[in-house]
Each structure stands twice: as structure tokens, then as C-alpha cells.
Amino acid sequence: MSEASTAAPMIETHGVTKVYADGRVQALAGVDLSVSAGEFVAVTGPSGCGKSTLLGLLAALDSPTSGTIRVGSHALEQLHDANHFRRQEVGLVFQFHNLLPRLSTLHNVEIAMLGSTRPHAERTGFALGLLDDVGLAHLAHRRPPQLSGGERQRVAVARALANEPSVLFADEPTGSLDSHSTEVVLALFQRLRTERGVTIVIVTHDETVAATADRTVHMLDGRIDLEGPTP
Amino acid sequence: MGMSGVALPPTASDPVTQGHPEATRHDRPLTMVALVATNLWAKKARSAGIAFAVALAVMTVVTLTVVSSGLETAASAVLTVGKADFTVAQNGVSDILYSNIDTGQLERIGATPGVKSSVGVLLETERINAANPLFIEIGIQPDDLTTFGVTVVAGTAYGATASKEVMLGWRAAQNLGLHVGDTFHANGTANRIVGIYSTGISYGDSAAMFPLPALQAYNRVPGSVSLVFVKIAPGQSSAQVQRALTRDQPELTTISTLAQAGRADRNLVFLKAAVTGSTILALVIGAIVVGNTMLLSLFERTREFGLLRAIGWGRRRVVWLVVSESLVLALLGSAIGVAVSFLVTTVLEALPQLHGVLHSDFTPGAFWRGFAVGIGMAILGSLYPSVRAANLTPLKALSNE
Ligand SMILES: Nc1ncnc2c1ncn2[C@@H]1O[C@H](COP(=O)(O)OP(=O)(O)OP(=O)(O)O)[C@@H](O)[C@H]1O
Numbered sequence A: 001m002s003e004a005s006t007a008a009p010m011i012e013t014h015g016v017t018k019v020y021a022d023g024r025v026q027a028l029a030g031v032d033l034s035v036s037a038g039e040f041v042a043v044t045g046p047s048g049c050g051k052s053t054l055l056g057l058l059a060a061l062d063s064p065t066s067g068t069i070r071v072g073s074h075a076l077e078q079l080h081d082a083n084h085f086r087r088q089e090v091g092l093v094f095q096f097h098n099l100l101p102r103l104s105t106l107h108n109v110e111i112a113m114l115g116s117t118r119p120h121a122e123r124t125g126f127a128l129g130l131l132d133d134v135g136l137a138h139l140a141h142r143r144p145p146q147l148s149g150g151e152r153q154r155v156a157v158a159r160a161l162a163n164e165p166s167v168l169f170a171d172e173p174t175g176s177l178d179s180h181s182t183e184v185v186l187a188l189f190q191r192l193r194t195e196r197g198v199t200i201v202i203v204t205h206d207e208t209v210a211a212t213a214d215r216t217v218h219m220l221d222g223r224i225d226l227e228g229p230t231p
Numbered sequence B: 001m002g003m004s005g006v007a008l009p010p011t012a013s014d015p016v017t018q019g020h021p022e023a024t025r026h027d028r029p030l031t032m033v034a035l036v037a038t039n040l041w042a043k044k045a046r047s048a049g050i051a052f053a054v055a056l057a058v059m060t061v062v063t064l065t066v067v068s069s070g071l072e073t074a075a076s077a078v079l080t081v082g083k084a085d086f087t088v089a090q091n092g093v094s095d096i097l098y099s100n101i102d103t104g105q106l107e108r109i110g111a112t113p114g115v116k117s118s119v120g121v122l123l124e125t126e127r128i129n130a131a132n133p134l135f136i137e138i139g140i141q142p143d144d145l146t147t148f149g150v151t152v153v154a155g156t157a158y159g160a161t162a163s164k165e166v167m168l169g170w171r172a173a174q175n176l177g178l179h180v181g182d183t184f185h186a187n188g189t190a191n192r193i194v195g196i197y198s199t200g201i202s203y204g205d206s207a208a209m210f211p212l213p214a215l216q217a218y219n220r221v222p223g224s225v226s227l228v229f230v231k232i233a234p235g236q237s238s239a240q241v242q243r244a245l246t247r248d249q250p251e252l253t254t255i256s257t258l259a260q261a262g263r264a265d266r267n268l269v270f271l272k273a274a275v276t277g278s279t280i281l282a283l284v285i286g287a288i289v290v291g292n293t294m295l296l297s298l299f300e301r302t303r304e305f306g307l308l309r310a311i312g313w314g315r316r317r318v319v320w321l322v323v324s325e326s327l328v329l330a331l332l333g334s335a336i337g338v339a340v341s342f343l344v345t346t347v348l349e350a351l352p353q354l355h356g357v358l359h360s361d362f363t364p365g366a367f368w369r370g371f372a373v374g375i376g377m378a379i380l381g382s383l384y385p386s387v388r389a390a391n392l393t394p395l396k397a398l399s400n401e
């Protein structure tokens, strides 16, 4: 294994299963995953193998049927304030519907700071700085319907960083983007990793997207079946 | 190791220290208030619909309240035509003007311990003209005028058994443009105005006084009066005298404040009950309209709330957002409802058919009641939708259909 394994991993799961309410769908059937701090991991696998389910559990959007998950210093099964965890510790990017169409780009970033500890006076400046980081400061006052798909995803990344999380989870962040926008977003992830040391886990169907990650985790039927550095 | 320890220390490119040139001018920070305003503005038609429903309910409640309190004031006005410590009426009549007290009862009132004086008066209303559809006529003996608090300010008092003689209150004389010596058509005949009087009470001064037998004869109630105005002897307790009086004659009731007018006027009691019922009905219907609209919008906004929960909003913040959106609309709707109600009653009062009958009593109480109903609707109506919103799973945001 790489040198990162000497420190405690950033994300660690043990025997995580998820059975959906009706009891018939076993979405996850025992996942053991370990991600080092600052690592960029791509989760791949056929449709329905449990990728989104796993990501949702890591982000404390839902809780596992059994097994344990630790993210940073948080054992998720003992989390008393999941909202606080989601707000302060993780950034989330989805494939669709990331932004509120009524709000400006800037306010779409700021909305993640409502309820955060950052002083009000600093929020707008900080959000603009993040938009600048993703190369979109000049579009701060546009609304999402007036942006391209790639621009929207970059705004979503900026929002995900609003509370300076140490991990970023993205579910098919490039799934609906053309190849150029995909490249821009992937370059952004690379920069976040190298410049900010953010730990990144993305779910993707796309082999070329997965290839930009440090490591690919391949899933099949709710389990990890292949794991290793990207070729 | 805490997760925050992993984040890099601020660098030269850190957005906080950097400060962005774009941030200089119009950027107001996003607050919950701004978010509420944006959301309401984005759905103008729906917002207007909710505000309209609230306005309609509030308008109904406020209009009913002010009109009924106006009617109440007018109906109990006859109680204040004379000076007294308390008034005696027949128990449980539907309208205080139907109260009927005979000579024997009147004498027993006068003989009740603690009673200093008792004046029996007959009260009738008559249509004089379009502006005075409910003109008050008082039948009273000339001997009782002083006790009743009447001062003759022009001319003289009528004779005890005179017919076709009348005294006008100074306000009535002024309104009708009549003077001593003129003719006043009322009580089925042409009466000569022998005097103008003043009681110092506005309702009394807007009425006319007739010799008691003349008014009794025309209204075919010989020997009866409507109300007895009682003054108590010095050092007596009004409450004790009233108790003694009603113990002695349980078919009578005593009224010492306008609020007690309902004792002798069941129409007022029914009216108040009708207003209360309508208020509750308006509140419930309004809450259902608000709740239904909120619920529909909630289904539309499932993904929005899911996203907010996913990026770390707590349940309480989501509830707060939903409730404040409807509260803002409720305040707006209430303000409109109160304003429209004011206009409506003003117009109603001016209608020829209702002129002089309808008095709206626009009190601060009616104003606050309107707002209370509007806010109550919003809170009741958004209770269930906001709980639904709060319980949306944040996973909803991940799904895409
Ligand atoms: N809320 C739910 N209730 C019941 N079953 C669910 C629910 N969500 C997901 N599943 C099922 O769990 C399994 C895993 O779903 P998941 O969304 O994690 O797959 P995925 O790997 O993300 O697929 P895709 O690549 O198509 O997004 C699927 O069989 C799916 O139908």
C-alpha cells in the first residue's frame, strides 16, 4: 500500500450493509473501504451496484443497516448532530439539481453558510473568493439557468467548499457534462486535492474520469470487487 | 485528529484574506429574510393566492366584528338615555325594546330598600325619515324629568296628560332643523314642539320625549314601561340593591354596564355567537386554504428541501423557512384584509338602505383581532406542511427522476 496508510485513514468503513425499507433490496452487502487523507478516489461499477448508496452513507445522509463508518474523527453511528457534520465536515456535489434556480450564483454558495460559524460580514467575500477559485467570479450575479452545465457544476463545487470541509463527495459530477466541461471540473478536483489537501471521493461511470483519480474502487452487487491504483 | 485539522492553513489565495473586487457594491449577504423574500417573489401567483385567502378571511372577520359591535353599541344605546346607577329590564327578552314592566312591578322597584329614585320610561323606535330609520322615542312623566337628568333648554316641558306635545333633544332638533313651536310628525300624529331638552348623553339628546300616556296609547301598551332607571340612596352598595331587587322580582334583571346588556337582549347574545362562529369558520377555512397551497408547493419543492438538508440545514431551519414564508404572506394578507374591511364598512354605511342602521365601530380590538386571525391561519396552515418538509430525507436530493 502507499505511504498514506501509515497515518489513520480519513475515511474507514467496516462491514457496511444497507437494506432498503421493504427488506428486499440489499443495496450494500458488506463494504470495507479505507481512504487516506488527501486521497482522490473514484468509485465505479454498473448501475444499481450501490455507489450512490455508499456515498450517501459516507455523507451521513442516511444510516447503514449494519457496519461502522468513520469520517475524520467522527464515528457516524454515534453522530449526535448529523446536520452539523454535513455542514461543516463534508462538501457534496450531485449530478443534477445542485443549485437553487431562484438564487444568484453567489447566493447559491452563501446558502451553505447559513447556520455556520462564519461571521455574516465575511460570508459574501468568502463566497466570491470560492467562485474566483473555480473561475466564475465574473458570473457571481447570474442565475443557474443562465449558466452552462459545466459552470453549474463548478458553482456546486464552490458551494461544497463553503464551510471548508476536509472531504468532498461527488456523485456523477461530470455525468451530464461534455468532454471539455468534464476536463475543467476534473482539473478543479485535482487542484483542490493538491492545493487544499481535500480528500475526494467521486462516483462515476466514466473510465476516463476514473483514470484521473489516485485510486479506483470498483463495485459489484453491493460489494467492492476490485480495488487498486488507476492504471 | 479533528477534521478541521486537515484543512490547509490560510494561504495567499485564501478567499477570506483576499477580499474580492466584485464584492464591493451591491452584494447583500444572503440572510433567511432575504431567502424568504426571494422565494415568495419567485412564486408571485401562489404568494398572491395565499395572501388573498388570508385577506378575505380577515376582511370577513373584521367586518363582522366592527358591524356587530356597532349594532351592539346602538342596541344598548337606549340603556344610556337617562342618568342612573343601574337600569332594570325584563329578563330574557329578545330585544331590550320588548322589555315590559307594569305599574305594580315599578312600584315594587321603588319600594326596594336602598332605592332612592326609580323612573319608568317607555322606549320605542320609529322611522322618521331615511336618515333616521330607528329614531328613539322616550315616554316619561314630566315629574320624572329632573330625576332622569333632563334639563329643558328652550321652551317648556309638556303637560303630564297632554297629547300632541313633544320635546326634542337638542341634537335631534339640530339634525332635523326643528325649533320650539314647529311641528314634529311622529307617534301617529302631528306634534307641537313645546321644548328642547338636554341630558348630556348623546343618545338621549338625539331622541324625542313624549308624555308617557300618549306614547303608551299609540303603541297600545297602557300602564307599561320598558326600562326603569334606578338611583340608589347614598351609602348603599349598588350590587346589594340589585341583588335585593332581583331576589324580590326574579322576572326582572338589572344592568349596570353596557357589557351586561346581553342579559336583557338575547339578540345581542346570538349576534355575538354568530360573530364568534364566523371567526372560527374563517380561521379554519383560511388555514385549510393556506395549508393546502403550502402542501402543494411542498411537493414541488421536495428536491429543494432535500438539497438544503443535504448541505447541512437542520430540520428547524427548514421549518422556520416554511413557516416564515406563510407568516409574511399572512401579515400582508391581514393588512390588506383590515384595509378592505374599513373601506367596505364605510361604503355599507353610506348605502341608503343601511344608513343610520349600520354603525361600524372600528376599534383597535377589531384591528388586532384581524391580525390574530391572519397569523393564526398561517400558523395552523403551515404546521403540517412544515413538519412534512422537515421530515424529508436529504437523500431526495441525490435522486433524479
Ligand atoms: N430509497 C430506496 N429504496 C429502495 N431501494 C433503493 C433505494 N435507493 C436505491 N435503491 C436500490 O438500491 C440499489 C443500489 O442503488 P444505488 O442508487 O446505490 O445504485 P448506483 O450504483 O448509484 O446506480 P446508478 O449508477 O444507476 O446511479 C439499487 O438496486 C436501487 O434500486
Ligand SMILES: [Mg+2]
Pocket: A051, A052, A053, A171
Ligand atoms: Mg447512483
